[in-house]
Amino acid sequence: MHISEGILSPEILLAGAAGTAIGVTMGLRSLKNGDIPKVALLTSAFFVASLIHVPIGPSSSHLVLNGLMGIILGWEAFPAIFVGLALQAILFQFGGLTTLGINTFNMAAPAIVAHYLARPFLKQGGLGPVGLLACAVAGGGSIMLSALLVSLSLALSGEGLEAVGRLIFIVHIPVAIIEALIATFTISFLLRIRPDMIIPGWTD
Amino acid sequence: MACKTLPAAMSLIQRADARIKLLSTAGFSIVVACTKNLEAAVLALGISLCMVILAGPPARQLLSRTATVNLFILAIWCITPFTTPGHAMINIWVFNPSREGIMQALFITLRCNAILFVNLALLSTSNPFSLAYALLALRVHPKLVHLFFFSWRYLHVLNKEYERAQALLKTRGFDPKTDLHTYKTYAYLVGILLIKGYDRANRVYDAMLCRGFDGTFRSSRRLHLEGRDMILGTIMFILIAVLAGMEWIMDPC
Incomplete structure (x- = not known):
């Protein structure tokens, strides 16, 4: 869900870069030196996982997983998504240097929202019904929020791009449903198999 | 890939x-x-x-x-x-x-x-090495550069894990469809990838500590x-x- 180079207006690009600078700074501040390999390898794991294509009816879509990243990484999701998008720009030429700011912001800001939404429910002993619901809302909602931010970025960049933005928003509704399921299943899987990964200070 | x-x-x-x-x-x-x-x-x-x-x-x-x-x-x-x-x-x-x-x-x-x-x-x-050194030379925050460097370095390792998991699913006759079973399987696959990354990171970090890592990267190469x-x-x-x-x-x- 990223916007290519040369489409958005300079004002939007600048606003996105400013938002991302704040988010990345917050993320780096909470990131301890010893945790860098951990966050980095989770970033590469998310990068690889986002290459998975899931079938949706006759079509298919790749996973975005920004909600899940937010739930697991918290504010560190900002630098993680920034690095993931930078790698995509270098390796696949999806996006580039000038859109790195706005694209990171559009994906990472909803991830932070997902974090605060679902985190309080991840406790020892697995997810309750409320926890399952919170994870689903966080996983699906972050996709819809990202789609909304992408549509807004397009609409604010040119009158003619508003329709493109609206189309992008509609296309992401089924993706959000799938992401809600994936986020919920993944979190409950990790809580059962490896709770130490998501609950700090976990003891057996 | x-x-x-x-x-x-x-x-x-x-x-x-x-x-x-x-x-x-x-x-x-x-x-x-x-x-x-x-x-x-x-x-x-x-x-x-x-x-x-x-x-x-x-x-x-x-x-x-x-x-x-x-x-x-x-x-x-x-x-x-x-x-x-x-x-x-x-x-x-x-x-x-x-x-x-x-x-x-x-x-x-x-x-x-x-x-x-x-x-x-x-x-x-x-290549990732020269880009990482260039970023450090241009005064980008070292934590961000290290994050970038490690992610790139281990991308292929985790992609190998993904390919192996895909092959495993295939041998067990997994046929992706639009149903709950498919999404559950993919969610577990995501979970496995995260676990592999997490465990690998702990091993890598321990190995770095054994070699006297103190948070800075040193290079014999001069730009x-x-x-x-x-x-x-x-x-x-x-x-x-x-x-x-x-x-x-x-x-x-």
Whole structure:
């Protein structure tokens, strides 16, 4: 869900870069030196996982997983998504240097929202019904929020791009449903198999 | 997976200093992304095309990446001319694309491809090591550079795990459909990838501690600018200045 180079207006690009600078700074501040390999390898794991294509009816879509990243990484999701998008720009030429700011912001800001939404429910002993619901809302909602931010970025960049933005928003509704399921299943899987990964200070 | 940088052939651009390449890419991208001048946009596309030819990436990779990016551009051509208010250029039945809309789509196409070619020529021809050192030399926060470097370094390792898991699913007769079982399976696959990454990170970090890691990376390699780097940097600086100048002289605002 990223916007290519040369489409958005300079004002939007600048606003996105400013938002991302704040988010990345917050993320780096909470990131301890010893945790860098951990966050980095989770970033590469998310990068690889986002290459998975899931079938949706006759079509298919790749996973975005920004909600899940937010739930697991918290504010560190900002630098993680920034690095993931930078790698995509270098390796696949999806996006580039000038859109790195706005694209990171559009994906990472909803991830932070997902974090605060679902985190309080991840406790020892697995997810309750409320926890399952919170994870689903966080996983699906972050996709819809990202789609909304992408549509807004397009609409604010040119009158003619508003329709493109609206189309992008509609296309992401089924993706959000799938992401809600994936986020919920993944979190409950990790809580059962490896709770130490998501609950700090976990003891057996 | 196609996530490899372009092979290190020995063209002049590919051997150039990563700092010069990074700064040139950034300067060029920013000026082109901001341009509202048609001549400047066409010139930028011409320059970037020359650079990508000089850098010499394999033709197949070049074509496939250009095609992917231009699919989205095609969608914009199908919508924007008809939704931008303005003077109709021609009237064909109910389709009357506006001049303003066509100009916007044209600008997007020129700018997008110009930046794509410069990225292909300058950024994708650098390896992770030299880019990481260049970023550190340009005073990017070390934590961010280390994050970038480790993610890139272990991308292939985790991709191998993903391929292995895919093969496993196949041998067990997994047939992806639009149903809960499929999504559950993929969610567990995501979970497994995260666990593999997490465990690997702990092993890597322990190994680094054993070797006396104190949070800083040391390199025996010194970055130093050679004559040809200075030439490339100067040429890029002049070109970027010309593009910015065209914008300013022709459309003073």
